[in-house]
Amino acid sequence: xxxxxxxxxxxxxxxxxxxxxxxxxxxxxxxxxxxxxxxxxxxxxxxxxxxxxxxxxxxxxxxxxxxxxxxxxxxxxxxxxxxxxxxxxxxxxxxxxxxxxxxxxxxxxxxxxxxxxxxxxxxxxxxxxxxxxxxxxxxxxxxxxxxxxxxxxxxxxxxxx
Amino acid sequence: xxxxxxxxxxxxxxxxxxxxxxxxxxxxxxxxxxxxxxxxxxxxxxxxxxxxxxxxxxxxxxxxxxxxxxxxxxxxxxxxxxxxxxxxxxxxxxxxxxxxxxxxxxxxxxxxxxxxxxxxxxxxxxxxxxxxxxxxxxxxxxxxxxxxxxxxxxxxxxxxx
DNA sequence: GTGGCATTGTTATCTTATAACACTCACGAC
DNA sequence: GTCGTGAGTGTTATAAGATAACAATGCCAC
Numbered sequence: 001x002x003x004x005x006x007x008x009x010x011x012x013x014x015x016x017x018x019x020x021x022x023x024x025x026x027x028x029x030x031x032x033x034x035x036x037x038x039x040x041x042x043x044x045x046x047x048x049x050x051x052x053x054x055x056x057x058x059x060x061x062x063x064x065x066x067x068x069x070x071x072x073x074x075x076x077x078x079x080x081x082x083x084x085x086x087x088x089x090x091x092x093x094x095x096x097x098x099x100x101x102x103x104x105x106x107x108x109x110x111x112x113x114x115x116x117x118x119x120x121x122x123x124x125x126x127x128x129x130x131x132x133x134x135x136x137x138x139x140x141x142x143x144x145x146x147x148x149x150x151x152x153x154x155x156x157x158x159x160x161x
Numbered sequence: 162x163x164x165x166x167x168x169x170x171x172x173x174x175x176x177x178x179x180x181x182x183x184x185x186x187x188x189x190x191x192x193x194x195x196x197x198x199x200x201x202x203x204x205x206x207x208x209x210x211x212x213x214x215x216x217x218x219x220x221x222x223x224x225x226x227x228x229x230x231x232x233x234x235x236x237x238x239x240x241x242x243x244x245x246x247x248x249x250x251x252x253x254x255x256x257x258x259x260x261x262x263x264x265x266x267x268x269x270x271x272x273x274x275x276x277x278x279x280x281x282x283x284x285x286x287x288x289x290x291x292x293x294x295x296x297x298x299x300x301x302x303x304x305x306x307x308x309x310x311x312x313x314x315x316x317x318x319x320x321x322x
Numbered sequence: 323g324t325g326g327c328a329t330t331g332t333t334a335t336c337t338t339a340t341a342a343c344a345c346t347c348a349c350g351a352c
Numbered sequence: 353g354t355c356g357t358g359a360g361t362g363t364t365a366t367a368a369g370a371t372a373a374c375a376a377t378g379c380c381a382c
Contacts, residue, residue, distance in 0.1 A: 026360070045338070058362065065339065066361080081242040082307055084338065109292075111299045124295040127288070131270075131310055134285040138272045139315030146243055146309040149292055154300030187329070206369070219331065226370065227330080245369065324382090331376070340367070345360105352355085 010037055010093040014076050017092065023074065031055065032067035036077055037093070041117035042085035075104040078121065082112070082148050090121040109147035115156025171198055171254040175237050178253065184235065192216065193228035197238055198254070202278035203246035236265040239282065243273070243309050251282040270308035276317025 014033055018025040025033070035051050036043060045064050052059045068086060071077040076093065077086050091106050107128040111120045127147060135143035151157075175194055179186040186194070196212050197204060206225050213220045229247060232238040237254065238247050252267050268289040272281045288308060296304035312318075 024359080028361075060363065061339070062341090062363085063361075081309070109295065111296060111301050113301070120299060122295060122299060124291065124298075126291040127295050130285065130287040130291040131308070134270065134283060134288050135272060135310050135312055138281060138283060139318075140272050140274070140310065140312035141318045143310045143312035145311070146307065147292070148242070148307040149296050149301065149304045150306070151296055151301035151304035157300075157302045185328080189330075221332070222370070223332085223372090224330075326379105326381090328379085329377080332374085334372085334374105336369100336371070338367100338369070341365085343363085343365105345362070347358105347360090349357090350355100351357100352353105 010088065013093050013095055014074075017076070018074065021074070023070075028056070028063070029067045029070055032064060033071055033076060033088070036071070036086050037088045039087070042080045042083050042087040042112075042119050044083075044085045048086070075106070078108070078110075080110060080112070080119065080148060081146055082150070087119055087121070091123060105144070107145070109149060111153070112148060112150045113153035113156055114150050115152050115159070118153060171249065174254050174256055175235075178237070179235065182235070184231075189217070189224070190228045190231055193225060194232055194237060194249070197232070197247050198249045200248070203241045203244050203248040203273075203280050205244075205246045209247070236267070239269070239271075241271060241273070241280065241309060242307055243311070248280055248282070252284060266305070268306070270310060272314070273309060273311045274314035274317055275311050276313050276320070279314060 011030065011034060014030075015025050031052060032048060035048055039047075045061070045068060048068075049059055049061060049064045052064060056063070068077065068079075071086075072079060074092075076089055078089050079086055089108075091108065106123065107125075108121050108123050109127055111122060113119070128145075131145045131147070132143060135141075135145075172191065172195060175191075176186050192213060193209060196209055200208075206222070206229060209229075210220055210222060210225045213225060217224070229238065229240075232247075233240060235253075237250055239250050240247055250269075252269065267284065268286075269282050269284050270288055272283060274280070289306075292306045292308070293304060296302075296306075
């Protein structure tokens with residue numbers, strides 16, 4: 001029940017979201033988004049570039065970085081700072097039926113497995129609240145937090161504990 | 162009550178910590194640590210290299226990266242993933258009288274001001290607990306979290322709200 | 323004094339990211 | 353119609369961050 005169907009759905013959601021916002025999900029941007037979604041783990045810009053070159057021999061670093069910038073601005077993908085890599089935004093693309101304008105900048109955290117590299121996006125309100133409180137206590141306003149939690153996922157933890 | 166005295170104290174603490182552990186805070190490593198501590202905000206490896214060259218013309222990228230690796234291993238500095246930059250570890254160097262072995266890997270978070278760049282390390286137990294709970298709920302074990310909170314500090318928030 | 327180990331020096335290279343400028347194409351103003 | 357404007361993309365070059373690989377030094381144990 002995953003695989004191609006899953007990705008088509010996500011791409012269709014992305015398309016709809018962009019139409020609503022009056023921005024263009026061009027073929028290039030769509031291709032980059034598709035490649036990000038097809039990757040099993042967060043993928044780096046140059047790995048993406050290599051794959052993109054299969055269908056677009058003319059692609060160069062700015063090609064992929066500009067597409068990634070667009071997708072980031074639209075909240076369709078996230079950047080993982082620890083990995084210098086990108087992954088699809090679960091919230092925006094797997095439709096938990098939130099307000100779509102919210103997808104631009106929603107609180108989120110990542111669970112990164114140091115065994116297999118698989119990464120999940122979560123949206124934990126307790127974490128978010130604790131961070132907001134800590135920021136306020138420190139006199140900080142308008143906080144936006146990068147939260148990347150590295151550990152062993154259930155599968156890898158069972159394999160080699 | 163800050164300034165030179167503050168930094169000397171921190172360097173002395175670092176020295177003592179390394180002696181206890183049987184590792185060497187060599188002159189080079191000490192210089193790099195001093196430069197990191199003297200910076201007003203997190204500082205990048207190449208900015209550090211430029212400054213280091215004033216006293217050590219022979220310095221090259223590996224010079225500074227190896228020193229930084231050592232300081233990171235000893236928990237004397239932290240790396241800020243969003244900034245590709247380094248800052249001193251408040252916990253290890255400003256002595257809140259914890260168990261010193263704990264300084265190797267203590268839970269911590271950062272408050273980064275997007276106005277002035279000033280960054281503070283905090284150690285918020287509620288944030289840590291919420292993250293541990295979220296990781297456990299996701300089936301993740303042995304979590305270590307990168308938490309970098311960007312916002313406006315009290316000074317910058319007042320200046321341009 | 324020599325063998326091993328930690329540290330530093332040295333050169334080259336790799337990865338990640340952006341600057342700067344040219345070209346195309348769609349669209350509206352006139 | 354054609355002229356300009358702006359978004360998107362192509363193209364070349366370079367900046368910024370990080371590491372690989374090997375050589376040289378210095379110190380201590382034996």
